[in-house]
Structure formats: structure tokens, C-alpha cells
Amino acid sequence: MTKALVIDDDDIAREVIRSILEGGGYKTYDLPSPIGATQMILSERIDVLVVDLYMPSLSGDKLAKMLRQNRRLEGLTIVLVSSASIEELRPLANSVQADAVVSKADIRKQLLPAITSARAAHSRRGAAG
Numbered sequence: 001m002t003k004a005l006v007i008d009d010d011d012i013a014r015e016v017i018r019s020i021l022e023g024g025g026y027k028t029y030d031l032p033s034p035i036g037a038t039q040m041i042l043s044e045r046i047d048v049l050v051v052d053l054y055m056p057s058l059s060g061d062k063l064a065k066m067l068r069q070n071r072r073l074e075g076l077t078i079v080l081v082s083s084a085s086i087e088e089l090r091p092l093a094n095s096v097q098a099d100a101v102v103s104k105a106d107i108r109k110q111l112l113p114a115i116t117s118a119r120a121a122h123s124r125r126g127a128a129g
Helices: 011-023 037-044 060-068 086-095 104-128
Strands: 003-007 027-031 048-052 077-082 100-103
Touching: 003 011, 003 037, 011 027, 011 048, 011 104, 027 037, 037 048, 037 060, 048 060, 048 104, 060 077, 060 086, 077 086, 077 104, 086 100, 100 104
Parallel strands: 003 027, 003 048, 048 077, 077 100
Antiparallel strands: none
16 A cells, blocks of 8 residues: 655644545555654655645755655655645746645645656656666
């Protein structure tokens, strides 16, 4: 079963994202902040990280950038979520090598397809490299 970690400081948003992922067959874990994320990703062998962009302790883009520098996490699919529009999010996501971005306004329709597409692209890159 594919494992996903949801990090969002908003309890309701975190629960909504977990519900979507569980409905899609994912085993989910969650954290209210990025503190402890790397340890959980490694210990639980997380496949997908869904992280809110704007959080008080450490922003999702900074977390994504840090995780991309860890060679043990090369297979991790990272999805940034935010209330901002996709147009605003895409350049930031590209700069930190996030695999996908989803606006919270469209999260119920877009999250699972975005993850599926990102994981497929990630697998192709891994097979090619």
C-alpha cells in the first residue's frame, strides 16, 4: 500500500486531505508542522508527501528543498498545496523540485490525479536515470 504523509498546520485541511488520500487507497500519516517530517518519512517509508506551502514554523517550499537534498529521499513524490492559484504556485514548485502543485480550492478534484501523474513521471525519471 502506498504511504502518504500530510503536513498542514490547519487541522481541518489536514483531515480533508487525509480523507481524500484514504479514499484513494493510501495509508496516511499526518503532522501539524514540518518538525519531525524527515524522521517520519524515513521510518515509515513514506512514498508521497503532501505539504501546505504556508506554515508558521517552516514553509512547505523550504521543506521540499531540504528533502530534495537528501539522497535517501530521491524516490519521494512531493506535492505542494496552498490556497494560492496554480499559476502562482507552479514557479515556486519548479524552483524546489516539487513534483506537483494543487490549489486547495480544487483539492477534492485534483489531488489524486496530480499524485498519480507525478508518481508516474517520477518512476519514468528513475527508470531513465
